[in-house]
Amino acid sequence: MSQSLIPTICPYCGVGCAFYIVVENGRAVGLEYMTDHPVNQGSLCSKGNAALEILDHPERLTHPLIKAADRFRPASWEEALDLIGQRLSAIRHAVGPDALGFLASAKCTNEENYLFQKLARCLGSNHVDHCARLCHAPTVVALAHSLGSAAMTNPIPDLAESDCILVIGSNWAENHSPLARWVWRAKDRGARVIVVDPRLTPTAWLADLYLPLRPGTDVALLNGLMHVALTEGLVDRDFIARRTTGFDALARHLMAYPPSRVSEITGLPPAQIVATARAYASASAASLVYCMGVTQHTTGSENVLACADLALLCGQIGRRGAGLMPLRGQNNVQGACDMGALAQFYPGYQPVDAPEVRDFFAHAWGVAADTLSLSPGLTVVEMIEAAAAGRIRALYVMGENPVLSDPNADRVREALSRLDLLVVQDIFLTETAEMADVVLPAAAWAEKEGSTTTTERRVQWSHQAVEPPGQARPDTWIIGQIARRLGLTWGEVAPPSVLAEINRTVPIYGGLVPERLMAARGGLFWPCPTPEHPGTPILHMERFATADGRARLIPVDFRPPAEEPEERFPLTLTTGRIAIHYNAGSMTRRSPSLVTRAPTLCVELNPVDAAQWGVSDGEWVTVSTPRGQTQARARITDTVEAGVVFMPFHFPGTNRLTTDLLDPQAKIPEYKVAACQIAVARKEDEQ
Numbered sequence: 001m002s003q004s005l006i007p008t009i010c011p012y013c014g015v016g017c018a019f020y021i022v023v024e025n026g027r028a029v030g031l032e033y034m035t036d037h038p039v040n041q042g043s044l045c046s047k048g049n050a051a052l053e054i055l056d057h058p059e060r061l062t063h064p065l066i067k068a069a070d071r072f073r074p075a076s077w078e079e080a081l082d083l084i085g086q087r088l089s090a091i092r093h094a095v096g097p098d099a100l101g102f103l104a105s106a107k108c109t110n111e112e113n114y115l116f117q118k119l120a121r122c123l124g125s126n127h128v129d130h131c132a133r134l135c136h137a138p139t140v141v142a143l144a145h146s147l148g149s150a151a152m153t154n155p156i157p158d159l160a161e162s163d164c165i166l167v168i169g170s171n172w173a174e175n176h177s178p179l180a181r182w183v184w185r186a187k188d189r190g191a192r193v194i195v196v197d198p199r200l201t202p203t204a205w206l207a208d209l210y211l212p213l214r215p216g217t218d219v220a221l222l223n224g225l226m227h228v229a230l231t232e233g234l235v236d237r238d239f240i241a242r243r244t245t246g247f248d249a250l251a252r253h254l255m256a257y258p259p260s261r262v263s264e265i266t267g268l269p270p271a272q273i274v275a276t277a278r279a280y281a282s283a284s285a286a287s288l289v290y291c292m293g294v295t296q297h298t299t300g301s302e303n304v305l306a307c308a309d310l311a312l313l314c315g316q317i318g319r320r321g322a323g324l325m326p327l328r329g330q331n332n333v334q335g336a337c338d339m340g341a342l343a344q345f346y347p348g349y350q351p352v353d354a355p356e357v358r359d360f361f362a363h364a365w366g367v368a369a370d371t372l373s374l375s376p377g378l379t380v381v382e383m384i385e386a387a388a389a390g391r392i393r394a395l396y397v398m399g400e401n402p403v404l405s406d407p408n409a410d411r412v413r414e415a416l417s418r419l420d421l422l423v424v425q426d427i428f429l430t431e432t433a434e435m436a437d438v439v440l441p442a443a444a445w446a447e448k449e450g451s452t453t454t455t456e457r458r459v460q461w462s463h464q465a466v467e468p469p470g471q472a473r474p475d476t477w478i479i480g481q482i483a484r485r486l487g488l489t490w491g492e493v494a495p496p497s498v499l500a501e502i503n504r505t506v507p508i509y510g511g512l513v514p515e516r517l518m519a520a521r522g523g524l525f526w527p528c529p530t531p532e533h534p535g536t537p538i539l540h541m542e543r544f545a546t547a548d549g550r551a552r553l554i555p556v557d558f559r560p561p562a563e564e565p566e567e568r569f570p571l572t573l574t575t576g577r578i579a580i581h582y583n584a585g586s587m588t589r590r591s592p593s594l595v596t597r598a599p600t601l602c603v604e605l606n607p608v609d610a611a612q613w614g615v616s617d618g619e620w621v622t623v624s625t626p627r628g629q630t631q632a633r634a635r636i637t638d639t640v641e642a643g644v645v646f647m648p649f650h651f652p653g654t655n656r657l658t659t660d661l662l663d664p665q666a667k668i669p670e671y672k673v674a675a676c677q678i679a680v681a682r683k684e685d686e687q
């Protein structure tokens with residue numbers, strides 16, 4: 001019996017915990033904790049512990065599928081790839097490259113995303129985007145504007161050095177749980193933890209001060225905190241003078257946000273606003289941690305700008321323990337953004353509409369400059385709209401499940417059904433794959449190698465542990481085969497060769513060369529421009545990444561959410577996550593140890609609302625919004641305030657309810673606020 005331990009990175013979230021896979025006779029038989037990893041130090045959450053359950057799952061896709069007369073039949077790779085090549089090039093020639101859409105994947109490696117966007121762009125389409133659009137697009141847009149670089153500024157273990165940790169719209173105790181060990185270390189040293197969230201989450205339980213604000217009122221709160229810091233003389237005048245521009249205009253603007261007014265908008269007592277401002281501004285080092293409660297709004301970009309303004313005004317950035325920490329969601333969402341899986345950017349955040357950037361990539365990729373489009377592409381939700389309108393005719397989806405994860409799901413289904421060609425490349429037959437014309441079976445993380453980038457900008461190599469099931473193949477191989485059939489001559493597409501190309505075209509990854517990355521336990525932080533560079537754990541220590549090296553203070557005004565409760569839909573629906581499940585659930589709903597602990601869709605509501613609508617605990621209810629309705633089991637709890645109901649989106653149904661109204665700058669939908677109604681489900685509606 002031969003047994004080996006292969007180091008790997010958890011395939012679920014952006015914390016990037018590492019562990020070992022125990023391999024025996026070519027099979028993954030168990031996992032072993034990696035106690036010397038710098039972030040998780042051996043610990044794994046429920047999902048990490050269950051990660052191996054998906055590897056030899058009986059429902060894994062094991063061969064390509066082609067749909068004929070509404071049914072799938074197994075096909076050979078040759079046949080499936082030839083068909084995709086022919087149909088994509090026919091549509092491209094008949095209608096033009098703008099009829100082709102591409103959804104990349106934050107679950108896939110850097111090398112896979114790099115190749116995927118290269119394919120889209122070499123075919124002349126910038127319509128390549130991915131779930132970051134539904135997640136941290138406001139961070140990408142707003143921080144690029146104010147700080148010049150859109151990423152978490154400090155490593156996770158740095159939280160232990162903070163004296164104050166302000167958490168806004170992040171439930172890290174459930175969704176990025178290894179943070180807890182670092183936050184506890186800070187608390188043991190006397191740090192204050194403040195949590196701003198409309199729900200009393202497990203993260204809020206750990207808080208010294210908990211602020212249950214009304215959903216969608218964060219800009220008002222942040223302006224109020226800055227107002228107090230300014231009027232009480234707690235801002236960092238020296239930092240403002242040396243490192244920022246725009247202070248005077250911001251200071252004037254903040255006068256309109258005294259605690260009394262902010263209290264009316266947010267529902268928080270003025271004393272809490274004052275106490276929070278004092279604790280954050282006067283800490284010798286403070287971290288501001290934020291996540292989807294901040295970004296998933298029609299005002300997402302403004303919310304992020306206000307977070308950056310607060311950190312800058314108080315000089316709480318660019319030092320150990322002082323930073324702005326947007327927690328990225330997926331295992332490789334940071335990397336997918338870095339690799340240019342975004343409609344408006346080439347790899348390395350280089351704008352698609354700059355002719356010199358276009359020329360650089362045309363040269364690097366060996367294509368004529370006029371093949372590459374200078375028009376920014378459509379984003380995720382815009383591609384769905386374009387499919388509904390018949391402008392996007394073919395969609396190639398790698399590792400995403402838009403039928404469950406995009407907002408206004410009935411409309412998504414309708415849009416996808418109008419396509420001439422839908423190709424889905426996944427590890428399972430998801431709800432989106434069921435609608436496809438061709439389904440391609442991909443290798444899962446442990447069945448291939450490549451690099452991923454954690455929320456902290458830590459780039460880590462993941463080694464192959466086992467072989468993929470049946471005929472499933474690594475995503476790089478599949479993309480390379482499709483490219484070949486479309487006449488692109490790429491040469492070697494094995495992950496180390498692709499990484500070597502990334503080293504040449506993406507300056508912040510310049511020094512992350514394959515041999516070095518493969519040997520670096522705990523990875524390396526970008527920017528890492530040369531092979532000798534040690535990497536950059538903390539951003540903005542000396543200067544910001546803007547042209548003049550200074551951060552911009554940008555005033556923003558409070559705007560209410562797009563859809564407010566009204567007579568027919570009197571409650572506010574907010575959606576999010578629970579610890580046991582992951583996103584659209586394709587992996588966790590198939591993991592026996594997880595799904596048995598949370599088998600159905602639940603809706604949480606306050607006892608006051610339950611009494612008013614006659615709902616008992618555990619009963620099936622119908623939740624409806626102006627877009628649709630769905631059934632869920634009622635959970636009566638006072639963790640949500642009266643008037644607010646919460647649903648996770650890990651099961652089919654939730655996104656039939658959510659709105660596809662977008663933040664105009666970042667194009668993220670407002671998943672966190674919709675007007676809804678609840679009623680006890682009629683017997684015949686029960687699931």
Ligand SMILES: Nc1nc2c(c(=O)[nH]1)N[C@H]1C(S)=C(S)[C@@H](COP(=O)(O)OP(=O)(O)OC[C@H]3O[C@@H](n4cnc5c(=O)[nH]c(N)nc54)[C@H](O)[C@@H]3O)O[C@H]1N2
Binds near residue numbers: 218581
């Ligand atoms: N267990 C688990 N972990 C995950 C995931 C998962 O599905 N399951 N998904 C991963 C991904 S892709 C992501 S993006 C992250 C997301 O991680 P989080 O952002 O922590 O997840 P959410 O539950 O979407 O939202 C966070 C909190 O925002 C609050 N909130 C809602 N509206 C508002 C508001 O208006 N203002 C404020 N201040 N707060 C508000 C919600 O009550 C919720 O507690 O998690 C990652 N990790």
Ligand SMILES: Nc1nc2c(c(=O)[nH]1)N[C@H]1C(S)=C(S)[C@@H](COP(=O)(O)OP(=O)(O)OC[C@H]3O[C@@H](n4cnc5c(=O)[nH]c(N)nc54)[C@H](O)[C@@H]3O)O[C@H]1N2
Binds near residue numbers: 135
């Ligand atoms: N209502 C509501 N909706 C939301 C949100 C919310 O808070 N509320 N949050 C939004 C956010 S933050 C996000 S990030 C999105 C997530 O949206 P999606 O990215 O669509 O969600 P996932 O379920 O993570 O889908 C990833 C897919 O990749 C597949 N996969 C895993 N590994 C591989 C691989 O190696 N190769 C390939 N080819 N496929 C693989 C999985 O099986 C799965 O089907 O959802 C958004 N939707």
Ligand code: SF4
Binds near residue numbers: 047
């Ligand atoms: S915290 Fe994230 S990376 Fe760590 S084990 Fe859990 S899902 Fe995996």
Ligand SMILES: [Mo]
Binds near residue numbers: 131134135136329
């Ligand atoms: Mo996300």
